[in-house]
Amino acid sequence: NHRWLGGTLTNWKTISHSIQRLRQLTEQLSDGAKGLTKKERLKLDRELAKLELSLGGIKDMGGVPDIIIVIDTNKESLAIQEARKLRIPVVAVLDSNCDPTNIDYPIPGNDDASRAIALYCDLFSKAILDGLEQANVSAGVDLGEAEDLHVELPADEPKAAPEAEVAAEVASEDNVEAPATT
Known part of the structure; x- marks a missing residue:
């Protein structure tokens, strides 16, 4: 169930900030998330899963596509x-x-x-x-x-x-x- 997010192209600036957050969470959780409680880690895991589901396919795009x-x-x-x-x-x-x-x-x-x-x-x-x-x-x-x-x-x-x-x-x-x- 991968639907198109409204504004993916026309609101690229906001989408790129969300992609940066996705990368930040991935890096933070891959380092082991030291110093976080189980609840904080669970919250970050859920946020990462949500961002990965909606933006995972475009996280490596450098900008708005040519076609x-x-x-x-x-x-x-x-x-x-x-x-x-x-x-x-x-x-x-x-x-x-x-x-x-x-x-x-x-x-x-x-x-x-x-x-x-x-x-x-x-x-x-x-x-x-x-x-x-x-x-x-x-x-x-x-x-x-x-x-x-x-x-x-x-x-x-x-x-x-x-x-x-x-x-x-x-x-x-x-x-x-x-x-x-x-």
Whole structure:
């Protein structure tokens, strides 16, 4: 149940103070919280858990993003509104029940199936990392000295090629044989 916090983009100054508090609590509790009573430590643990739940995914962001990617535009409409206010481009996967009006870069697709969402996220992350690498090359950065931007994504189980997965998923929905891939 990770919902978008209102003001995450438009009120970044306040959010960044909360992120600083999260880091401070993490550091304080990792040092053992010496000199604190059980009640004080419990209170800090609860505050840390609450901040980690709401800000854990953005605690390493340096500032407002250059672009946002949204999977379910109906659920994340507040994030889209904030991005529009700040003129941040929005890339979104749009299902048949979504309104593409406020989306800068719409991508038609199923935003409900967990395997499709995993595929979109994998493709987005690879495209972003490739783009960053190309930007470094065009800027003249020596790739031998630059840190490696390729990140191995966790693999739960051996998977077929993404195209074969999507074809198999569509085929199972339509009760038709999946086309053979080479």
